[in-house]
Amino acid sequence: MQQLQHPMLACLLMLISASPFAARSSSSISDLKSKISGVEELLEEFRQQEQTRGAGDVTDSCVVDFSASKERIIRTKVSTQHGAAFLLAPDRVHSWRDCVHACCAQPYCTVAVLQEEPRKAGDSLGCYLFNCTYRNTNVCSFSPQRGFTTYSRDPNTTLGLLSGSAWRSRGGPSEEEDTTEEGQ
Template sequence: MIAVILMLSRGSHSRSHKLKSRALICSVLLWMSTAVMTRSSSTSDLKSKISGVEELLEEFRKQLQQDESGSREDEEDGDRCISGFKAAEERIIRASASIEQGAAFLSAPQRVFSWRDCAHACCSHPHCTAAIIQEDLKQPDDSLRCYLFNCTYRGRSVCSFSFQPGFSTYSRVNNSSRPHEPGRGSTATDSPSLDEPPRSDAGQDLVVQLPTDWAVLDGRDSTDDHDIIHYEWALVKGDPSVKMKVTHPGLLKLSGLREGIYTFELTVTDTSGQKSSDNVSVSVLAPAPNAEGQKLFVYIFLDYF
């Protein structure tokens, strides 16, 4: 292109021809500058696009690394949960006997398809120490039945078990009812002390016979591993005219009882705000018949005949 311009300048002799040649040269130079600028602009745009793609790839790479890291952490947490259990096949909890000793049934998670699912459900519950699994082949989705228990009461294990085919029991190795914390390898020795929920005990059911119209309910056998700070009594069933008076924490005096059956609920609260409730019934019987009146009636009845 430069050679053409030189030839045009050398071959121009007349004034008019020189003007035309200069105009042509200007046109060519303008076209060349436009082409160069266009090419430069295209190159700049291309570099900008490439730079944008590289930034997106870098962000994607970082996100992928984070996802992989999170996945590894989840797997480690899951493995830590599973490794905290000891399996006992063909063993089932003796629920009634264990609960009498202080154990507590927590829940029965749904859609459990493996013992790992049941164990993870136990790990996610703040007070779970034992997971009992029962295969139920009648279920259409081949799910398992999972039962979660807290077998720790006052710092010791109170659950008892018996042989039962079709069941498996998975117990926490350290019998701790605190969940595993992600990212920490802490053990029971360096974790804070446990705080179990209270156990409410409203006392034995009572039977009162009129004309005695009063009774005292005693809930002082309620227990907690730390301390009970509040007792609350409530009438659940019976004549609402009965008079209720708290004479001492855990004690409730009833007066003005009438014939019928009453049900009262005791709710206790511990130092951390955990609550537990228990019911007690009071049966009020009608007065006993007058014995002297019966004898008089019999004598009159005999004299009549």
């Protein structure tokens, strides 16, 4: 039996001697957990700020590339004779922003024409997308027309144009120019 007491005694002595170390390591683990918690809080705050900032950037990155001309419409026949191309008339356009974003989604779109009144109640607004760049030149011509607004962006002289937020024109449509409600 004495042989068994010595190993037990040795284990007991080890536990007693390790006890202050265990208390110290427990304290340092608690400190680390506290610091990690603080870092996590800062990261969460940073994520929220980035999401708020990012949401604005996503909306503006496309819209700021365009300038608006109210009461103007593209002269389709003349413009296409000079090299412009009709691209698309997207469905489900409920605001000028929808129309401009549809243009941003098309690689060669430089002009979005918005018919501001739906043809019938409940219909989408008319939106017509064009590539007005031919041989690095804007070939579209426009004429006055009530009920339409034309949104244009500048062509790039190397590729014909850039897409999305790569364009930086001298002024996008302002909030006052939003003639439709976004939720309609």
